[in-house]
Amino acid sequence: MIDYLKLGETPDHEAPEQKPSWVAFSLGAILIVSGALMFFAAKTDSGIMDELAHIPSGYGYVHELDYRLNPEHPPLLKAMSALPLLLLNPAFPVNDPAWTSAINGQWDMGSSFLYKSGNDPDKIIFWARLFPIILTLLLSLLIFLVARDLFGPKWALLPTALFALSPTVLAHGHYVTTDIAAAFGILLAIYAFLGNLSDPSGKKLLWAGVAFGLAQLLKFSAVLLGPLFLMLVFFWSIFTLASGSYSGFWGWLGSFFRIFFKKLWMTFLVFVIGVVIIVYPVYFLFTKNYPQARQTADTEYILSSFAGGPPGPNASCNPTRCLAEATIWATKNPVTRPLAEYALGALMVTQRAAGGNTNYFLGEISNSGSRSYFPIVFGLKETLPTLIFLLIAFFLAILAVFRGLRNKAKTFGQKMAAYFENNFAQFTFALFIAFYWFMSMKSPLNIGFRHLLPTIPLFYLLLTSAWKKWAESGKPLFKKTLVAVLLVWFFGETVFAAPYFLSYFNEIGGGIPNGYKYVTDSNYDWGQDFSRFRDWAKENLKGEKIAVDYFGAASPEYYLPGQAVNWWSAKGDPRGSGIHWLAVSVNTLEGAFGKPIYYFKRNPADEYKWLAAIYPKEEGIGGVPKPDLKAGTTIFIYRLP
Template identity: 50%
Template sequence: MKEAAIMDELAHIPAGYGYVKYFDFRLNPEHPPLVKALAAFPLLFQDLKFPTDKSAWQSEINGQWAAGAQFLYESGNDADKIIRWSRVGPMILTLILIIFIYFWSKELIGRWWAYLPTFMFAISPAVLAHGHYVTTDLAAALGIFIATYYFVKLLIEPSQKHLIFAGLAFGLAQLMKFSAVLLIPFFLFLIVVLYIWKIHNEWADTAFWARPKKFFIRALRYLKNIALVFIIGYALVYAVYFIFTINYPIEKQYSDTKFILGSFAGEPDLKLETCKISSNIPVARRVRCLAEVNIWMSGNKIFRPMAEYMLGVLMVMQRSSGGNTGYFLGEVSAAGWWYYFPTVFALKEALPSLILIFTGLVLTLWHIGKRIISRGSKLTMLFDYIGTHFPEFSMISFVIFYWIYSIKSPLNIGFRHILPTVPFIYILTASAIKKWFNYDIVFEGKNILREFFNMTGKIMKMSAGGLMLTLLLIWYLLETLTVSPHFLSYFNQLGGGLWGGYKYVTDSNYDWGQDLKYLENFVNENKIQRIAVDYFGGGSARYYFGQKAEYWGSSRGNPSDYGINWIAISVNSLQGATGKLHEGQLRDPKDEYRWLQKIKNIHNPDAKAGTSIFIYKLK
């Protein structure tokens, strides 16, 4: 295994082990448990030492980072073996998502065309990067995709089976990542749209006197179904959190929750003024009531499983409103940029994929224009489209909804944040291209290999568009193969490619700490006895190359003054230290590597470990 633990894995792996080994949720409440628990399950069959005797577990509040370092690197465990086995669960979830993309695509656009979005997703550098880490991003995409699939099924073909599946899928999504909470307003939107469409479609055929009763009963039926979906889903959430909080002492859960939410929406509200409807309090302050309710629930034996779930949601709300300090287009800021995600998508999505997506968008707009001209009424066209393409409409709506939410949020954490929209974008792209081809390929045999060659032959015999599609997919595949195994640092040609993307944006887009073991190889191959290391990630330089590593920072000055002639700096740390500060952003001049910039061109290191660690020889 070449990759070291990335930053988030340092917290997620020990947290998951705490859940499945000790049924204790004291670590990493900011993320739901399912991915972490699945990742930690194989670890139960290893003879591991877990630091339950350390303060990070016993007394600290959410001591996830210290517990992670102790568990992986300081307890005599084989860190690489733990990391390797922990990644099996996330990889399985990624494979499940790929399979689901194929099957839903098959229902919508046919067997052959379903291969297009499936192929695009399966070989996407972003998917190959994030699909094996112990993080919640690909899992969120899986949960949201499956939940949307079954909810749309329920709306189109109401049945008890679809109701149960929709509820369970909704619950699973909530257990994957807290951004799945957005499914609540999204599902409500879909049910309102479908209800309006039903009224429009049946209004003329329903007697005037029968309309109120008929549409009122239908509204009640829709409300009942969506309420049951949420009830089933949150019953599953409760059950899972109940299991993982069994041995979490209620006194500690209460004190931890109270401390973590101490500054949520202002200071504590002991008199519960924010919970009084009659109080003349601004909305921004009134949400403090949620924290007070959460604190009370955490001390109640019945409600405390849901209190832990609610705590995670509130932590995400607090972090989202506060932003995340990062480097983007030469600037360092915590305020965020509204154009962050569109830009990152344009720079990190493979060019052949962007061409296909853009083509699909143009074709969709062209079809809409033709419909408007032929139908004459935009409203009639919209209702016709909803009635005949409701799954497609649902996908478009989710992509727009999620992107608007992401753009408005100051939490700019990387391409991974918009991964839940990628499966929908690929399916919509394939659907638009298929309509343009207006050509259904039907296979006669059952041999997949024979069908593949048959498919290829038929495409080559088609129009120039078919040839272009084939060439774009070959280009896409080559893009992925040529950057292996550095998928995380992938940028397309517009973004400077694999080696230049860091100049535009860093963090999990380029450097998440994955290349520490490449640095270990460099140190050993060059027989370096001591090296200063300014590392961003979930690995441990001391674990991999012992006393040769000296942890460093800009404020300590030039390592050569201390007899250390090499320094390795994570590019995330480097860009954060040298990028232009956004207005209002502060940084100590001692932390800006000014001494290094005087003697080196920081963008032209003497060597690189992987793609993300820059190495400078000082003497």
């Protein structure tokens, strides 16, 4: 009988070890170094593409209490990031058409707010990034606390270090984006739910509901927690009974349903608490000044094509379209319209995922997605020492399963009961990873390694479980030395990646200088290098004009007035306008030169053929015209002869 999930106990049932002072010192050092690296990156990286929408949206929520911008993402990360901006009191252009008449005019509003309203965009971007940095550090601390409960304080340092000092985490951890926030909310919700599942109480039920609600406010991918929790209730009920004896099948079935429905009711209460106490009040606040008629009109327009559009006269809607119709109806009721805004965002995410996105991947361009995208990107973007940790952990887990199955002293039910009694948390982590990756890989929406971030802490916790058991068996000195060697290698990767964390690729992917040849967008080029380009242009061009085709949140004309000229391929050779310098974001270049597949059509005018006629292409995959130099890692600069 499984009576208690061993959260707070070591897997071998020994009392938790006293936390050594060096563990506290090491944890503090990890968090300080991680925070310092993110703080420096927040100062030196220019605005990335999604921040152009997220920052004005968040400020609109907290300053105007109006949710008309960026409804496809929940508000909490954006709103918390905008709170420091209230101290700056920037001008917010509420008379701009992007606010008054455009439907979800987030991009134009971002441009107007940052660059056309007399504000200091660099100060706004930096202050908005402070909360994401704090949240990333809190997630690192949460990983330590979960790992400490499962593996003890010394081994808890391993997943904490791998996460807090990961180049990918350091990159996304200082941007006003929702991926790290999703990882925080999902881990917190899983941890709280497991605590209440194994040892229920009113207090734990409340905290599980609050954690679930917070996760829903951080990213819509947290919706997957719903089916996950239902699966956990099923497995918990099954394996609670695995080692018991019952009067036949019907006796077992009756016991199963008693446990299952009791836990199912508890899970339903978790959902209700999360929605009623957390989600509803936040959306109520941020839709307070969003005019009801405007909300209805915006929702109708945004969902006009959802599931084939509205049904015809006297026709009933198909079940999927009925979700959109119900959401539109809910906007007309003052009680339900906060939930309607939440539902709108969830439906927008569903609609976007079904439609895919145009991206460059392994020399090709499409909007159909690839099942191999996320596994390959994971293999190219994770550090090699982390991949080695994971591979060894995987083989150790397989060996442990085979050894357990060969144990003749116990029945299969006893083996399962013993395993889940000590490893239900690890089973939960693996189940969510499998579920999340399955949903991601079957979707045509290939948006980058960042989409996998909610599963990264769980990977690191699982590898720690396997390594702890292995290292504390025979020859512990050799195994712990191997851990130390891999960690030193890992730290070296992070140090040498600075400050180009977003562009990090491991040695398999050619390292930072060559990662763009495999995949771009948020994996490599999100617009973060414009400040480095600006500094180069001011120092080297001495006022000479330069044509700029830039992908990101910065405004070339704002930072280089009278010098930067917005450009794109279809405008042709800038030498015809007397301009002999060209700067192009590598994300744009790969989009121009990648091979279209799966019926993807690209306008020939967008293919920079005139540039390829001047500069030879680089050899190998993703060959783009070889630049004369680069600003940072992502802005390719050409001196046109």
